[in-house]
Amino acid sequence: MNKFGMFIHWGIYAATGLHEQALARYDIPFEEYDKLVHTFNPTEFDPEEWVRIAKTAGMQYICFTAKHHDGFCMWDTKYTDYNVMNTPYGKDVLKMLSEACAKYGMRLSLYYSNPDWHHENSYNPQSTHQWRCRYPEKADLVKYREYVKNQLRELLTGYGKIYTLFWDIPPNILDESMNAYVRSLQPEILINDRGWDKGDFSTPERDVPNGERFTRMTEACQSVGEQAWGYRADEDYFSVRFLTQSIDKIMAMGGSYLLNVGPMPNGKIPERARHVLERVGDWYVRMGGVLEDHEPYPFVVKLQHTACIATVKKDKTYLHLYEGSISSSVNFEIAPAFPPKSARLVNDGRELGIRFGLLPGWGGAHGRANGPTLSLTNIPCDEFENEPLVIELEW
Numbered sequence: 001m002n003k004f005g006m007f008i009h010w011g012i013y014a015a016t017g018l019h020e021q022a023l024a025r026y027d028i029p030f031e032e033y034d035k036l037v038h039t040f041n042p043t044e045f046d047p048e049e050w051v052r053i054a055k056t057a058g059m060q061y062i063c064f065t066a067k068h069h070d071g072f073c074m075w076d077t078k079y080t081d082y083n084v085m086n087t088p089y090g091k092d093v094l095k096m097l098s099e100a101c102a103k104y105g106m107r108l109s110l111y112y113s114n115p116d117w118h119h120e121n122s123y124n125p126q127s128t129h130q131w132r133c134r135y136p137e138k139a140d141l142v143k144y145r146e147y148v149k150n151q152l153r154e155l156l157t158g159y160g161k162i163y164t165l166f167w168d169i170p171p172n173i174l175d176e177s178m179n180a181y182v183r184s185l186q187p188e189i190l191i192n193d194r195g196w197d198k199g200d201f202s203t204p205e206r207d208v209p210n211g212e213r214f215t216r217m218t219e220a221c222q223s224v225g226e227q228a229w230g231y232r233a234d235e236d237y238f239s240v241r242f243l244t245q246s247i248d249k250i251m252a253m254g255g256s257y258l259l260n261v262g263p264m265p266n267g268k269i270p271e272r273a274r275h276v277l278e279r280v281g282d283w284y285v286r287m288g289g290v291l292e293d294h295e296p297y298p299f300v301v302k303l304q305h306t307a308c309i310a311t312v313k314k315d316k317t318y319l320h321l322y323e324g325s326i327s328s329s330v331n332f333e334i335a336p337a338f339p340p341k342s343a344r345l346v347n348d349g350r351e352l353g354i355r356f357g358l359l360p361g362w363g364g365a366h367g368r369a370n371g372p373t374l375s376l377t378n379i380p381c382d383e384f385e386n387e388p389l390v391i392e393l394e395w
């Protein structure tokens with residue numbers, strides 16, 4: 001699991017323009033919130049456009065919120081009326097999205113929230129995010145789990161192949177039958193760690209963990225905006241530099257990266273979010289796939305003054321300078337036995353210089369240089385301010 005994906009948070013909450021959890025975070029009365037069902041009419045929803053935006057950014061999968069904490073379902077489910085078929089729009093948006101994904105060869109993943117602020121039996125005092133349960137006194141997790149399973153059966157049998165399942169909010173109850181059921185319906189699916197057991201992969205959220213290589217399958221997630229995952233009119237957007245650096249580091253560590261957008265109530269991805277995706281995507285596409293499906297470099301690489309993670313793909317070594325380079329050269333702290341045959345900057349394909357020799361700054365005792373050091377030179381450290389630099393070495 002070492003891919004770049006688009007997370008999409010979309011539901012009736014988009015119409016609040018506030019947050020995907022607006023119901024709780026802005027304490028909206030249920031009667032008010034439920035009125036959104038009767039206004040949901042995204043006349044400009046064009047799932048193929050979403051898929052094209054993801055594809056242009058170099059993304060290989062889309063993870064869509066089938067049901068968020070509000071309990072509203074974005075597909076034609078038999079198990080509750082609280083679903084998209086009962087809006088003025090009246091169409092199964094998940095079906096439309098799954099068809100667009102199939103058409104463009106885009107993998108589809110599904111997000112499903114365990115907290116459900118609409119279902120009468122869902123209250124789970126062992127878990128978090130239970131803020132707006134309508135009927136805590138009717139808590140019945142046996143019944144609720146049946147509901148979840150019924151819905152998963154719909155989701156995992158009606159929408160083609162599903163790449164990953166993103167459970168949200170761990171129930172803190174161990175029930176291995178849940179993931180076993182999921183796998184019985186989609187044998188190749190990968191399942192995250194926010195469900196009823198530890199699943200297949202970890203999900204650091206809005207976080208770039210320390211370290212050089214994940215020891216477990218990992219999918220990090222982050223949104224283009226700082227405040228919300230769903231559409232927020234007054235969103236604070238991350239810099240392209242911050243996002244590309246995070247993506248490079250996470251993916252160099254062997255993880256996947258889900259970058260989220262929150263489409264507007266009319267179905268369009270906000271202009272600013274599209275712009276961010278275009279710019280991030282421009283860098284990502286120039287990386288030509290070197291961030292995906294690689295192996296760790298088997299030797300220690302430490303560069304003087306410069307953060308670096310090294311990976312290997314098809315016999316080539318890649319140095320990810322995820323914070324860029326502070327000077328026009330990088331110097332290996334431990335020189336390899338021989339220099340590489342060539343060094344190329346993946347960002348724009350240019351050849352870099354290779355120097356294997358004594359450097360005055362590396363003096364040992366008596367002011368003598370310590371032995372040959374490998375340096376890569378002529379790095380355009382001032383030209384790519386908004387993106388990490390990746391160097392390809394051929395030995």
Ligand code: GLC
Binds near residue numbers: 020205
């Ligand atoms: C958190 C939030 C939720 C969001 C998710 C994405 O769990 O509660 O709103 O969907 O993060 O990872």
